[in-house]
Amino acid sequence: MATTYITTPIYYVNDRPHIGHCYTTLVADVLARFHRLAGDDVLMLTGTDEHAEKVIDRAREAGVGVREWADRNAQAFRDAFTLMGFSNDDFVRTSEDRHKTRASRYIQQLVDSGDIYLGDYVGWYDPGQEEYVTESVAKAHDYKSPVSGKPLEKRTEKNYFFRLSAYEQRLAEHIEKHPTFIRPEARRNEVLGRLRQGLQDVPVSRAVRDGDDADWGIRMPNDPGHRVYVWIEALCNYLSVVDTPERGHYWPASIHLLAKDILWFHAVVWPAMLLGMGRPLPRCVYAHAYFVAEGRKMSKSLGNFIEIDQLRAYGSRFSIDAVRWYLATRGPLGATDADFSYANFVDIYNAELANGLGNCASRVVNMVQKYFEGVTPNARDATVHGGVDWPSLTESHTRAAREAINAVDLFSAGHNAMAIVTAVDGYINTTEPFRLAKRVTGPDDPAHADLALILYNCAEALRIAALLFLPFMPAKSAAVLDMIGAIIPEPGGLDDHTSWRGKFGLKPGTPMQKGQGLFMRVEADEPAPKA
RNA sequence: GGCGAGGUAGCUCAGCUGGUCUAGAGCGCUGGAUUCAUAACCCGGAGGUCGAGGGUUCGAGUCCCUCCCUCGCCA
Numbered sequence: 367m368a369t370t371y372i373t374t375p376i377y378y379v380n381d382r383p384h385i386g387h388c389y390t391t392l393v394a395d396v397l398a399r400f401h402r403l404a405g406d407d408v409l410m411l412t413g414t415d416e417h418a419e420k421v422i423d424r425a426r427e428a429g430v431g432v433r434e435w436a437d438r439n440a441q442a443f444r445d446a447f448t449l450m451g452f453s454n455d456d457f458v459r460t461s462e463d464r465h466k467t468r469a470s471r472y473i474q475q476l477v478d479s480g481d482i483y484l485g486d487y488v489g490w491y492d493p494g495q496e497e498y499v500t501e502s503v504a505k506a507h508d509y510k511s512p513v514s515g516k517p518l519e520k521r522t523e524k525n526y527f528f529r530l531s532a533y534e535q536r537l538a539e540h541i542e543k544h545p546t547f548i549r550p551e552a553r554r555n556e557v558l559g560r561l562r563q564g565l566q567d568v569p570v571s572r573a574v575r576d577g578d579d580a581d582w583g584i585r586m587p588n589d590p591g592h593r594v595y596v597w598i599e600a601l602c603n604y605l606s607v608v609d610t611p612e613r614g615h616y617w618p619a620s621i622h623l624l625a626k627d628i629l630w631f632h633a634v635v636w637p638a639m640l641l642g643m644g645r646p647l648p649r650c651v652y653a654h655a656y657f658v659a660e661g662r663k664m665s666k667s668l669g670n671f672i673e674i675d676q677l678r679a680y681g682s683r684f685s686i687d688a689v690r691w692y693l694a695t696r697g698p699l700g701a702t703d704a705d706f707s708y709a710n711f712v713d714i715y716n717a718e719l720a721n722g723l724g725n726c727a728s729r730v731v732n733m734v735q736k737y738f739e740g741v742t743p744n745a746r747d748a749t750v751h752g753g754v755d756w757p758s759l760t761e762s763h764t765r766a767a768r769e770a771i772n773a774v775d776l777f778s779a780g781h782n783a784m785a786i787v788t789a790v791d792g793y794i795n796t797t798e799p800f801r802l803a804k805r806v807t808g809p810d811d812p813a814h815a816d817l818a819l820i821l822y823n824c825a826e827a828l829r830i831a832a833l834l835f836l837p838f839m840p841a842k843s844a845a846v847l848d849m850i851g852a853i854i855p856e857p858g859g860l861d862d863h864t865s866w867r868g869k870f871g872l873k874p875g876t877p878m879q880k881g882q883g884l885f886m887r888v889e890a891d892e893p894a895p896k897a
Numbered sequence: 898g899g900c901g902a903g904g905u906a907g908c909u910c911a912g913c914u915g916g917u918c919u920a921g922a923g924c925g926c927u928g929g930a931u932u933c934a935u936a937a938c939c940c941g942g943a944g945g946u947c948g949a950g951g952g953u954u955c956g957a958g959u960c961c962c963u964c965c966c967u968c969g970c971c972a
Contacts, residue, residue, distance in 0.1 A: 500972070530972085552902045556970055559900045568972065630972060655969080696909085701902055702968070710909080713924060721937055729934035736933075781923095791938050800933040821933095887935050 370406040371616040376413040379439045383446035385672040395452045399837035400771045405858035413458035414440045415600040417583040446674040468606035474587040481642040487525035490518040526571040533638035534565045552701035553653045570598045601636045619648040629653040655698035657706045675897035683895040687839035695780045708894040724884035730824045744874035745822035752797040757866035760830045764864045783834035825850045851876035
């Protein structure tokens, strides 16, 4: 059995869940669901990153303990992900013991091997923010605080460093040798370009501030005056969660999904740490681009972040599955940003979900209701009919969808499912079952057998399409399967279930139910749902 | 400044190593056909000097050079 381990970043617990978190996790979810269906042993992991000093500060401002603050915010992510219908197998919080104990063991190992050493850190310190800013940021702000505008101080402090420079060669070789290690390709080029400019060691700790919760964060082994930098410790979650006897086989991860802003840590620092620990590297680090909102970059100052409340509002109006479909198939998987716009959402919703899938299911079930008393007709097995070779058509779209999933091409995977729906619509127009029905004189009329065949084929094709839609739209796809009296597959059922009139093909005599419309058409002038 | 990704129909984008591209798809628009269906589905049509200029070539959206614009990365 193939093993598939899919991760998302762990999200900064001070954030409010927004479209960015949801998008990355949705991509992971669609992949995870597809792989489960295909029979892989899947582990999908997401979670929260909790040890930043700002978490302590915000908790203090809110007048609650840091633990309580983190609990509350982590729960907001859990709730958001439940709303989105995500199927993560685990949710890790860096404040959990399972993570802390193993992460500090990894750090210890790197100290022992000499990959982490004590050195002098010289940098630009912002006293107001109590943090260092990078050289480029400092320069861009004329060596003044980007926040307060007050001058930055050049400070030196004792820090532990990770010997990143030692891995320059091996990393470059690995990336060169494995073209799909960093994806998409533009990101790979970016990393290779920066690698050519040479690597410097990176600080991995800083001195603990007075008065901070002693239990918060991870201390440097043998030097508790230093706290491990949160980003370096956070990276360890991917390994710490599976570094157990039961889950050890999941490592190395099949894919780390993330947004482009944290590419460097995932494509360079983390792999170098793994090399230092003698662990295999993840098979793929996939950095997607951003969603922008209505053509404008989302930012705190513009206040135009699409937050979970807004996605919930869209979900209530159009169904969460419609939101999933739109985000998954129009999302910024490539190197360039994608736009989340209401007008575009409505276009896609109407064209693909309402006029496409929803209408097709409706017309098929409706005819079965009218001409066969709502029972799956008993049809002869004709491979090719009405100019369509159904077994090979559905088989080739199934195969193409699988390949697309393996290539992390959600648009193509989804549209191979949609192509089956389009084929059903075309087939109905060519064979005109509604016309045939008027000519049928009785059950012995050959036209009756043709009618049965046509409608059976339509429903059977729809069944296979629904299976391929399942990872994208779990609830709506299940509703389609339910409408036509098909069985919802168990994990591993993909092959058996997608075979044309196979073991799980539609059974003649099974009732079909129209139910309510799947996706009702929206008028273009309807205002956007409000959060 | 260095590096990277782009600029192709109203919109979103495909077009890999140059010749079935006299340039494609989906959406939108428009004409027709049809009525089983969620005014939907099906067929047809209009719409682009492929960012600008120069070059290589028998032939360039596709290669080279210059320039313009957009976006990303710079620990």
